[in-house]
Amino acid sequence: MLPKCSAARGLPKDVTTTGPLKRPSCSKYGTSVNKRSIGYYETWASTRPCSAVALEQLNLQGLTHINFASMFFEPDTFELTHMDRNAGSLISRFTKLKERKPGLETWVSVAGKYQQAFSIISNTAANRRKFINNLIKFMQTYGFDGMDMDWEYPIADDRGGKPEDKANFVLLSRDIYNAFEKEGYGYSLTLPASYWYLQHFDLTKLQPYGHWFNLMSSFLRDMSTYVAITFTSMPRCSRVSGILNLQEIFDIINDKKLKLTHDKKAGWVSYDDDKTLMQKREFRVSRCLGGMMIWALHQIDQDTPIGGSLSPEEMEETEAIYQDAAAKGVCYTSMYDDKCRNGDYEAAQMREQPGFLSTMSRCSKHQVRCFCCSKGATMGTCKWRGFRGLGLSCTGGCHGDETEVTINTNYVEKNEDQTCIGGTKSYCCSGFKPPISREQVSEKIKDEAADLALAAAETLAMGIAAKAFCRVAIMAETLPLRIIPFVG
Structure with missing residues (x-):
């Protein structure tokens, strides 16, 4: 059993390693990152008191996939249920976005409504089969192309996890993947970057049973295993204490005519613009990563191209991929x-x-x-x-x-x-x-x-x-x- 970590919950100090990691390396001119640009849309985005973004207002330029965040499932019937009252009216409109952009795939992100919900659906073959049948029925009804699994987190004692979760998640993913292959659906898994939670994902065994992993890189460094929240007052639009979304940040910059400074060492709580997005893109290319994941689309000014970190030539190439x-x-x-x-x-x-x-x-x-x-x-x-x-x-x-x-x-x-x-x-x-x-x-x-x-x-x-x-x-x-x- 690994010891508990500090509040940052990164890698414990007394955990030994086998030496330097062999990191993949690619040319800075690589194009692997152009394969997938995945954006999430939260169901309450259209109900905010200001800067609300309806589905029909979304800027889809540069996207290959868009994920509906999120659906829950009931731990007794295993049927998918809406996260909030607004979600029910959005689902058909969401999958209809494909009409605006040929080749765009609409996926649904599935999370557990209660602690131990995933533990329950994964612990027997009968439960897994029942859950998967409900998933397929839901996707056929509304025209989704794939599902993103967001189990937060197997085994974790602060999330009501159970010791058998690690092995059962592999079985659940295997059964979902095999069933989806027959139906023509995609399946991805969302992963934490924090070692405290990641240690309970059997990545080697999960890998054959997913088309890709989505990595929550806000947890990449110890200090950011807590998302950068200042716990100040609640902003007018996003309505989450201590968090300004990107659109609110740019509104403040424009209203107050602020002068911007690019800190290459990122020593302060910051936001992204074209320069930092390009830096992130260069890093993704250097590590041979398979794309980009954006949380969340409605937090961005919809007049600004999502693919701001892509050159016009790369945008043209990506559009061709959608048509293919x-x-x-x-x-x-x-x-x-x-x-x-x-x-x-x-x-x-x-x-x-x-x-x-x-x-x-x-x-x-x-x-x-x-x-x-x-x-x-x-x-x-x-x-x-x-x-x-x-x-x-x-x-x-x-x-x-x-x-x-x-x-x-x-x-x-x-x-x-x-x-x-x-x-x-x-x-x-x-x-x-x-x-x-x-x-x-x-x-x-x-x-x-x-x-x-x-x-x-x-x-x-x-x-x-x-x-x-x-x-x-x-x-x-x-x-x-x-x-x-x-x-x-």
Whole structure:
């Protein structure tokens, strides 16, 4: 048993180490941090007495994921429940944000309503199964793409933890991950940086059962295991004693015409601007981290780009990633000699291994696979890129205004094989748009046509869901688990 630490609750002084840590190191020009930009939105943000931010006002520029913070679950029924009265009216509006930004994923953050709530749902296979079934039902109902697990914290005696929590959390994550893989959902785990709490997360065993870790880096140093709260009076807008959100800070700076000083050593309680965000970005790149996590979106002036720490070129690259993600969610590759499903569009034919589904076997000489996209998708103008000639390797990739909808080592054109000797080619579409959503149909139709059109949209949505295995395979094959730091 480790001794209790000081109030800072960092690493105990008498805990021995095995020597210097081998930290990962990457070039300062690396792009791994561009893979994910995750923002959280708290459900009470629209009810503040001033500087309220409605969901529809959010600046989504630079985001790949947005998390709904948070849902609780009942420790007896294991059904998800709202954290506050305002949350119920927000859920459908939240997932509708995807209409504004193709490729954006909407996730739900799940926390325990009571102490020991997570201990209860994780301690038996039956409880885990019941909880997961409720999760999937909730996500299907509202159209979420993934879930962020926020267990604060296993085993911790000040949180009502139990000794078996550490092992049970691995089992819970395993069961969630496996169930979500079948449904096409993502799963992330939020971690504390404070050793006092982190010691009870079995990271080695958890790693295979999550798509990434979100790291609460406000706990990275001993002195900041307590979030920087001065315990002064309550500000007018955020209504939390001792805390000013970023928007309130900039309002004060502008109102009082204050002169700003950048302290590179950060010796004082501080806030972020473009300079410090760039410093944080450089650190993330140097440590090969997989993205950025922002707590919280509604604490920022919505006229200011969230991606202020990204260059215009990086923002353009990130936007292309979103479009690619949208394409891969609605397109799929058939087995050899299978046709596209009824109503789906056959975009191309191939013989070899699809790059995103590389475990599929190769076709025989006279067989082909069909690359299919869901009915309602706008393909635009498409062509294969990267084939350099017979007997040569391929160099895939699309132009800046194109969406990469699939890759392959072969394609069939006019009954002739074009096969790569190494590498892959890319199927690139300019003007690609995913199918119209059920919600979009609902807004655009009237009266008697509504029921018929909605029924058709539901049928279409079921077809798209059935094809979500493609996105799951992509995530498993191409996105190794990364640690994403907290920015806030």
